Amino acid sequence: MASILAVDDSASMRQMVSFALKSAGHEVIEAEDGQKALDLAKSKAVNLVITDVNMPRMDGITLIRELRALPSYKFTPILLLTTESAPEKKQQGKEAGATGWLVKPFNPDQLLATINKVLG
Amino acid sequence: MSIDVSQFHQTFFEESFEGLDIMESGLLELDDRTDPETINAIFRAAHSIKGGSATFGFNEVATFTHAMETLLDEMRDGRRTADRATVDVLLKAVDCLRETIAALRDGKTADMEQAREIQAQMETLLGQATAVQDVSATPVQNGDGVKGQPQTWEIVFKPRAHLLQTGNDPARLIRELEQLGALKVQVNDSALPPLDQMEPERCYLSWRMRLGGPLDEAAIREIFEWVEDDCELDIHPLTPQPAAAERKSEARKEYTGGKPASDGTAAQPRKTAAKDSGSIRVSIDKIDHLINMVGELVITQSMMGNLDGGFEDFDVNRLEKLREGLALLERNTRELQESVMRIRMLPISFVFSRFPRMVHDLSQQLGKKVHLEMSGEQTELDKTVMEKIGDPLVHLIRNSIDHGIEPPEARLAAGKPEAGTVLLHAYHKGGNIVIEISDDGAGFDRDKILRKAKEKGLVEEEAQLPDDKIYELIFQPGFSTADTVSDVSGRGVGMDVVRRNIRELGGNVEVNSRHGQGTTFSIRLPLTLAILDGQLVKIGDETFIIPLVSIVESLQIKPEYVNSIAGRPQLYKLRDEFIPILCSHRIFNLGSAPRSLSNGLLVVIEGSGHKAALYVDELLGQQQVVIKSLETNFQRVAGISGATILGDGTVALILDVEGLVHLARQQGEIDESKSIRAVA
Numbered sequence: 001m002a003s004i005l006a007v008d009d010s011a012s013m014r015q016m017v018s019f020a021l022k023s024a025g026h027e028v029i030e031a032e033d034g035q036k037a038l039d040l041a042k043s044k045a046v047n048l049v050i051t052d053v054n055m056p057r058m059d060g061i062t063l064i065r066e067l068r069a070l071p072s073y074k075f076t077p078i079l080l081l082t083t084e085s086a087p088e089k090k091q092q093g094k095e096a097g098a099t100g101w102l103v104k105p106f107n108p109d110q111l112l113a114t115i116n117k118v119l120g
Numbered sequence: 121m122s123i124d125v126s127q128f129h130q131t132f133f134e135e136s137f138e139g140l141d142i143m144e145s146g147l148l149e150l151d152d153r154t155d156p157e158t159i160n161a162i163f164r165a166a167h168s169i170k171g172g173s174a175t176f177g178f179n180e181v182a183t184f185t186h187a188m189e190t191l192l193d194e195m196r197d198g199r200r201t202a203d204r205a206t207v208d209v210l211l212k213a214v215d216c217l218r219e220t221i222a223a224l225r226d227g228k229t230a231d232m233e234q235a236r237e238i239q240a241q242m243e244t245l246l247g248q249a250t251a252v253q254d255v256s257a258t259p260v261q262n263g264d265g266v267k268g269q270p271q272t273w274e275i276v277f278k279p280r281a282h283l284l285q286t287g288n289d290p291a292r293l294i295r296e297l298e299q300l301g302a303l304k305v306q307v308n309d310s311a312l313p314p315l316d317q318m319e320p321e322r323c324y325l326s327w328r329m330r331l332g333g334p335l336d337e338a339a340i341r342e343i344f345e346w347v348e349d350d351c352e353l354d355i356h357p358l359t360p361q362p363a364a365a366e367r368k369s370e371a372r373k374e375y376t377g378g379k380p381a382s383d384g385t386a387a388q389p390r391k392t393a394a395k396d397s398g399s400i401r402v403s404i405d406k407i408d409h410l411i412n413m414v415g416e417l418v419i420t421q422s423m424m425g426n427l428d429g430g431f432e433d434f435d436v437n438r439l440e441k442l443r444e445g446l447a448l449l450e451r452n453t454r455e456l457q458e459s460v461m462r463i464r465m466l467p468i469s470f471v472f473s474r475f476p477r478m479v480h481d482l483s484q485q486l487g488k489k490v491h492l493e494m495s496g497e498q499t500e501l502d503k504t505v506m507e508k509i510g511d512p513l514v515h516l517i518r519n520s521i522d523h524g525i526e527p528p529e530a531r532l533a534a535g536k537p538e539a540g541t542v543l544l545h546a547y548h549k550g551g552n553i554v555i556e557i558s559d560d561g562a563g564f565d566r567d568k569i570l571r572k573a574k575e576k577g578l579v580e581e582e583a584q585l586p587d588d589k590i591y592e593l594i595f596q597p598g599f600s601t602a603d604t605v606s607d608v609s610g611r612g613v614g615m616d617v618v619r620r621n622i623r624e625l626g627g628n629v630e631v632n633s634r635h636g637q638g639t640t641f642s643i644r645l646p647l648t649l650a651i652l653d654g655q656l657v658k659i660g661d662e663t664f665i666i667p668l669v670s671i672v673e674s675l676q677i678k679p680e681y682v683n684s685i686a687g688r689p690q691l692y693k694l695r696d697e698f699i700p701i702l703c704s705h706r707i708f709n710l711g712s713a714p715r716s717l718s719n720g721l722l723v724v725i726e727g728s729g730h731k732a733a734l735y736v737d738e739l740l741g742q743q744q745v746v747i748k749s750l751e752t753n754f755q756r757v758a759g760i761s762g763a764t765i766l767g768d769g770t771v772a773l774i775l776d777v778e779g780l781v782h783l784a785r786q787q788g789e790i791d792e793s794k795s796i797r798a799v800a
Contacts, residue, residue: 009164009168010132010135010168010171010172011131011134011135012128012129012131012132012135012172012175012176013168013171013172013175015128015131016125016128016175016176019127019128052171054163054164054167054168055164056160056161056164068285074285074321075284075285075287075289076287077287077288078287081171083167083170083171094286094346094349097285097286097287098286098287099286099287099288099346100287100288100345100346101346104171104174104175105171105174105175105182106175107125107175108125117292117296117343118287118288118289118292
């Protein structure tokens with residue numbers, strides 16, 4: 001199915017996201033920070049990027065901005081994982097070029113429902 | 121599809137503990153100077169724990185961390201200074217969180233009393249008396265769950281030109297609408313420019329749609345949630361429905377509220393299976409290296425396999441190859457062994473990391489200024505050794521701060537800087553790791569120690585001892601020179617226990633001190649407990665192994681120095697010491713003891729600060745042996761600490777030096793008075 005880049009500095013979140021996506025038949029690449037994600041994204045085109053906001057080295061907002069500047073990621077859906085306590089991040093994400101967002105906490109089913117909105 | 125999120129709990133716990141460590145060390149750093157990245161790192165750690173705990177259903181943790189996160193966020197934005205009060209509350213919160221998460225991991229019920237108290241403190245700091253909003257308590261209610269009346273909606277959707285560049289696609293939105301009910305779509309292409317002027321990346325189309333079915337406006341709006349700023353959107357009912365407008369904002373909020381990942385299970389005790397299963401994290405490097413080694417081994421094996429072409433035409437040429445192969449095999453095995461051992465090795469920073477906090481707390485408690493410096497944190501040490509060295513180190517550092525470092529006034533009076541320094545240094549030396557704890561404090565007062573030792577009857581009244589012997593006295597049981605018994609140390613239990621613990625690990629501790637200048641403790645530890653350097657000895661027909669570290673010397677027996685009682689050799693006069701002789705044949709029941717000792721040798725061993733001389737028939741080689749537990753495979757045997765398998769496949773027992781020395785003392789006590797008289 002789709003190849004998805006999951007970016008989060010928290011290993012447990014990454015595991016959960018990755019597990020849910022894989023069990024839905026997607027191919028998942030994981031990255032633990034924005035910089036790593038950017039490097040991976042450059043080396044391999046993916047169909048969807050799901051990224052956390054707060055990460056070391058490069059945060060999610062910067063990652064989105066950097067990805068959108070790449071020709072191959074001009075139209076790729078990018079979802080931001082935000083928390084309810086930081087509504088301004090949605091706006092910042094949008095401005096950076098995010099397609100949409102997913103509010104933490106979410107469960108695997110909610111995650112899959114959301115990515116189906118942008119895949120295919 | 122339903123996924124059991126509890127399978128991610130273990131990872132969550134592990135990373136939470138790591139996050140808490142980051143927060144703790146970061147918070148301690150904040151005292152001095154404030155580097156924005158430090159606060160960011162603390163914030164991220166708190167944020168991750170909050171996100172994870174909410175996702176995995178630990179709502180109490182999520183609520184608690186939310187308050188921490190808010191405080192940290194204000195600090196990050198410069199709206200709040202990292203003052204003492206805030207940092208202290210946050211440090212307490214870290215401790216509390218650590219306990220709570222440990223309780224969750226072990227399937228116990230966390231004590232929320234303390235958590236509530238600390239949370240109240242944080243909220244006071246935040247200046248909000250009302251409880252922090254429970255981040256995950258909002259129940260989820262999807263828009264489509266709200267039943268509306270059957271009706272038809274008209275949706276006018278005019279995307280702005282850049283919509284496609286946000287990764288959104290009108291086609292997908294329309295497809296989603298289709299799932300809500302019967303959809304009729306009408307496209308408006310009037311804005312479409314002539315082909316030669318058209319930019320393919322822009323969106324020129326707009327849509328007018330009719331959607332029928334039992335649904336309300338919020339469900340439709342939800343689909344357009346991500347694009348509402350990138351389009352003109354008009355949604356109105358074709359048949360009026362007054363309630364819809366009110367419900368709209370409400371339902372939107374419900375959506376963003378999300379849903380607790382595993383509802384209802386949060387308060388229940390976790391599975392105990394998640395308990396510390398004794399796992400370790402190994403860097404990929406080490407694993408890769410291991411795999412490399414195995415690869416080499418396989419190559420060597422196939423090389424050797426090629427030699428196997430029957431022995432009838434075996435010539436010298438092949439013999440040479442065989443020899444080569446064996447040499448290679450030996451190297452492979454040794455390297456493989458080293459690699460496997462390295463897996464158990466962790467950087468000593470695992471132990472060191474707790475000390476900055478401890479020093480911070482202690483110095484506050486004692487009203488002293490102490491600066492902790494650490495070096496060699498990356499020095500690697502076996503995990504088992506690491507776990508057991510923590511407490512002795514804590515004790516030594518406490519001692520340094522409590523007894524060593526003087527109060528600020530005293531330091532200034534002595535012409536020293538106001539803040540004392542405790543230096544923690546780890547490095548490899550030979551096959552050992554050395555950990556040094558030094559302070560620039562008052563140092564030992566040799567006269568005071570000597571006086572005390574005499575009071576306690578540990579040394580003779582008129583004894584003259586060299587400095588190092590005097591300093592050694594502090595390791596005697598029940599010895600303490602502290603003038604007052606403080607909360608921190610000085611209860612008289614300690615240094616002897618410290619030394620015993622270190623010796624149990626096969627290590628040793630030495631002390632060096634200069635009055636007025638400071639004290640240094642050096643701990644020497646073996647790198648691993650799985651392998652030891654052993655001296656092979658022959659007793660009767662059996663081979664035994666004596667750990668090399670506990671051998672003081674080996675000597676040939678001079679009959680005139682042996683003092684026998686009732687025909688049994690009892691004491692050996694070694695220079696000016698009398699050492700009990702252990703008749704190994706008798707202890708291990710190896711047939712009758714030799715009539716004369718002159719054929720054998722004495723190996724002087726030292727354990728628990730006492731010496732004993734073990735009679736052996738022969739000294740064999742020295743070699744590294746892999747220790748196999750006797751207890752797990754057989755049972756505990758007095759005087760034996762384990763076993764190993766020698767190169768020829770036979771089992772050799774490893775002697776328990778501590779146990780043997782103890783045995784010697786017991787046996788000695790009975791006839792001690794007699795024998796000393798006999799000697800005199």
